[in-house]
Amino acid sequence: HYVDDYLDSFKTLKDAVRITTDVRRIHEKAHFELKQWKSNSLSLLETLGENENGNQVELYKPEEKTERVLGLIWKTEKDVLTFDLNLTRIPPPLVEGKTPTKREALKVVMSLFDPLGFVSPVTNRAKQLLQEVWRRGTSWDDEIDNDLSTHWQAWVKQLRNLHNIAIPRCYLNYSDTTTLQLHAFTDASESAYAAALYWRTISPNNRIDVSLIMSKAKVAPLKLTSIPRLELQAAALGARLAEAVIAEHDRKPDSKTFWTDSKTVLTWIRTGSRSYKPYVAHRLAAIEDSSTVNEWRWVPTKHNVADDATRDVPISFDNEHRWFRGPEFLHQQEESWPTESATATIELTGEEKIHHTIAVNLKNRLTEGLPDVSRFSNWERLRYTTARVLQFIQLCRRRREQVHHRKNKRNKEADPAWAERKQRTMVSPKSFKTKTEDRKYHPISAETLKTAEELLMRATQEESFAQEIKDIQQRGGVNQNSRLHKLSIVYENGYLRIRSRIEAAERIPTEIKSPVILDGNHLTTKLWIKYIHHRLHHAGVEATINECRQQYWIVRIRPVTRTIVNKCLQCRMKTQIPSYPRTGDLPPCRLAHHKRPFTFTGVDYFGPLTVTVGRTNQKRYVAIFTCLTIRAIHLEIAASLNTHSAVMALRRMIARRGCPTQIWSDNGTNLKGADRELRRAIDGATAKEAANRTISWRFIPPGAPFMGGAWERMVRSVKVALTATLHERSPTEEVLSTLLAEIEYTVNSRPLTHVSVSVDDPEALTPNHLLLGGPGRVPTPGTFDERDTLTRNSWRAAQRLADLFWTRWVREYLPELQHRREPHGRGIPVKNGDLVQLVDKNLPRNTWVRGKVIATYPGPDNVVRTVDIRTKGGVLRRPVRKLVILPIEDDHPAPRRNATDSHGGSNVQDEIG
Known part of the structure; x- marks a missing residue:
């Protein structure tokens, strides 16, 4: 049996062992035995x-010519590829x-x-060299010419x-690279x-490496071919090699x-086939x-x-x-x-298709052939396009004159008498000869741009002033109802100008002495003013x-x-x-009287x-729980900021203060995790227990700490007390726990209402009036009167004290919450x-x-205070106070409307403090 060579490479030894073992096992099932494994x-x-003994460091040994890798010699010790010149078969004199x-x-070449x-x-x-030998017709057994022999000897030395x-x-x-780029260089002579072809790699530490992948070179055809065509052949070769790689x-x-270093080839590619x-x-x-x-892209020949x-x-x-x-610039x-270069000129190469007919419609008034101004939003682009139109018209006129000259030349050859009759009226033929540089595409001249601007104005x-121009031409003045009635104007050289009193001034431009009149509401004028504003680096209105x-x-x-400056995006x-936005209404959680403390x-x-x-x-952290109704606080020590620590702190608070029905917080990861933990615990409880102990956890928008002013102000009060007490010392945990309990009592003793200096007035209302005045976990069973304070039933006495607290809270504290810090708001509503x-x-x-x-x-109140924004990094939820509305150029903006959503996007700062 015969099996062809199997070649592969692996990133790790483990992968190599696994795959080679599988390959060997699969082939053995078909009775193909793989031998002579070679590896580095x-x-x-x-x-x-x-x-x-069968695995030397080199795959190739002088006595064995068949051990190759892709025809090359693989030195496994250094893991490099070298070349077998095979010079032993060549006579030494050569x-x-x-x-x-x-x-x-x-x-020799084929070796x-x-x-x-x-x-x-x-x-x-x-x-x-072989192609040149072939071109000269040298026979197989004849020596090559002496001039080629010199080049041959230099090549053998290399x-x-x-x-x-x-x-x-x-x-x-x-x-291990983070960026992999393929670069193909093509050239021809x-x-x-x-x-x-080269790989350009960029590692995580920004190291740049360039490696040669492969190349291919061919001799030019024996038939004479132009350099641009050979450059195009090289470009096609590079594209095919890149696709194969x-x-x-x-x-x-x-x-x-x-x-490629051929700008002609680049022009061909950009123009299309x-x-x-x-x-x-x-x-x-x-x-x-x-x-x-x-x-x-273009590259200089030297690179x-x-x-x-x-x-x-x-x-x-x-x-x-x-x-x-690779070239040096790839390492940079x-x-x-x-x-x-943007100003390069391109010569005609003769490869372009010839269009035999050019139809040009020249109008008497150039202004009627100008581009549509409403399709432009930039003055420079409008002026440049108009200049191109004028350049095209000039080229068409020149072409028409050249065609007319060639027709006259044919008539002259056919009828000498006709030539004599036209000799006096004809222009010299030398003036119609098209020079080589005239057939190139030149950049637009400053004169053409100035002409384009004059035509646009x-x-x-x-x-804008068609009626005024007509009146001046017919009657010498404008109508009294005209916008230009109060101006002294004159119509000269096709323009309406201001007739000023400084005409006698010397060395003053005409634009200053007699400026052209323009309508500010015209789109062309607005584009020009916008251009001036940008040219002055976004200067103010007056400048x-x-x-x-x-x-x-x-x-x-x-x-x-x-208007233009106000709409400028920059x-x-x-x-x-x-x-x-204006200050919103207080939510029910701030106004819920006769509720157990820490319900909200x-x-x-x-x-x-x-x-x-x-x-x-x-390190220890402090979790502060704030009652949103009576503004009382409860402090708990947390060992860390993880979810489990947050859940345990919450459970300790519930054990002492009762279970809240609604909790507000920011978007801390530990608090988000605590919400998930509570939901998981609730899902596993019975339906009755879930109904009794379900906690609604709500979060303020990210990046809006001012919306949590209710607890942020309490955090400040606790921090001030801690700083004044500890003086940057590290207490024991027992001392810290005691200190926090005392600070909690102190903050809960602060007055909520005005502190009177009169001895006849009652003492100021504080959160401790309710926390320490009766059992907070039992709801109020009914209403009470003055006689309940005289009964021997102590629980009714306690309830009477609680009822007195809520009566004073409604009468004295609640009216103080009516004031709005920002009753009207500022700025444009977001939509x-x-x-x-x-x-x-x-x-x-700018970032x-x-x-x-x-x-x-x-x-x-139907006021938007929270929105979702799509950015390049994803969708974010942010408060309106952290947004700057950018202008959209629209003369007729759509009416503003708000989206409806189940989430009440009210300002949580207004909601809870």
Whole structure:
């Protein structure tokens, strides 16, 4: 049985052992026995059972010519590929420099086998010499010519040095790279064309490595071919090689880049195959199948490594040559890569399709052939497009004159008498000869751009002041109802101008003495004002108006300029401030009287605090629970910020204060986890227990700590007391627990109402009046009067005290909550589809994240205070106070409307404090 060679590579030894074992087992079932395993890993060879004598460090041994890898020699110890020159079969005189015959030269050239093109500069040079020998008609057994013999001896000298070249079998940093790029270089000369492919890898530590993948070089056809066509052949070869390399590798490149130093080929590729003759069109179609237009770039000839394979063998062709390392700019950042000049001119190559008929419709008035202004949003683009139209018209006119001259020349040859009659009226034929440079595509001149601007402004006047122009031409003045009635105007050279009093001033431009009048509401005028505003680096209204007045007199310039500046996106991004909705109504949890304390609770964490445990210091955190109704607090020590610690702190609070029905908090991960833990515990309980102990946990929007003002203010009070007591000392945990209990009592003793200095007034109302005045866990069984304080039933006395607390709470404390800090709000309400910036005061304005509002959450008062924004990082929920609304250029904005949602997007700051 015969089995062909099996080649593979693996990232780890474990993978190699597993797959080779499977391959051997599968083949043994079909009675195919795999032997003579070769590897650069001795451990793998021992696992496969190969003896050491049969596995030398080199796969190739001089006495055995068949052990090859892709025709190359694999030195497993160094894991490199080298070349077997096979010079033992060649007579020594040929190697030493003897002039060979045609047959001997072919034998020497064929002794070098390079399937991957690692040494294409050497092999292709030999093919060029053989082609020249063939072109001269030398017989097989005749020696080559003396001039070719000199080149032959130089090539043999380079051939003997190939045994020093070693190519790494593995690509540099291929497996662990974060970015993998494929770069293909193509080039051609009069005698050959070539393509070379490289991997460019970027490691996590930003190290850049470049590895040669393969290359291919071919000699030019015997039939004379132009250099642009050979360059196109090289480009098509590079595209095919890139497609083959990508198909053969499991990992696909993140990007492809094709480099050529031929601007003609780049123009062909960018124009498309339909504009050229079959030879070019067919090869362009092949290139389009394997690449895109944006993947092709220009490279200077001195940096094009493919050029090394199209000419003589480079000097010092060794492992350090750029052929193996790639061009120097690939080892640098992309900003330093070569770029194509934008002002380059392209000559006609004769490959373009010829269009025999050109139909040109020239109108008497140029303004009627101008582009549609409503299709443009940029003044420079409008002016540039208009200039291109004018340039096209000029070329068409020149073409018509040339055709007319050729017709006259034919008439002259047919009728000499006709030539004499026309001689006096004809222009000299020399003036119609088209020079070579006239057939190139030149950049638009400054004169053409100025003419385009003048025509645009004239068209603007004709559209805005058609009646005024007609009145001045017919009657010498404008109607009293005209917008220009109060201005002194004159119609000169096709323009309406201001008749000023400084006409006698010398060395003053006409634009300043008699500026052209424009309508501020015209779209062309607005585009020009916007251009001036951008040219002045987004200057203010007054600076923009002053610059505009240097060239034109614009009617209603101030309101128009102010509108343009206010709608400028860059200016709004620099100066806009967030919108502030009006203060919302207080939610029921802040107004729920005659409820057990901590029925509605807000929770937050602060810390860490350092405590002394033995001889070590450990961190502790404090969980603060705030009753949203009576503003009492409860403090618990937490050992960490994880979910389990948060759940245990909550359970201790419930054991002492009772189970709350609603809990508010921020979006801390531990509190989110506690919510999940409670839901899991509730799901596992009975239906009755779940109904009695279900806790509704609600979260304020991310990035909005001001919405949790109820507990944030309590955190500050506790921190002030701790700082004043501890003085940066580390107490024991017992001391900290005692201190927190005393601080809890102190904060709960603060007055909620006005503290009177009169002895006749009752003492101020505090949270402790309810916490310490009676059993807080028993609901109020009924109403009470003054006689209940005299009964011997102590529980009714306690309930009377609680009822007194709530009576005073409603009468004295509740009216103080009526005031709104921001009764009217500020800014434009947010709606769906608005473009916004997320305010982050820790970052500069130009780095704030931008996004689009996709959902709004109006509160009970129908005011939006919370929205969802889609950004490039995902969907975020943020408060309106952290958003800057960006302008959308729309003269007719849609009416604002709010989305409905089950979530009451009320301002939680207003809801809970």
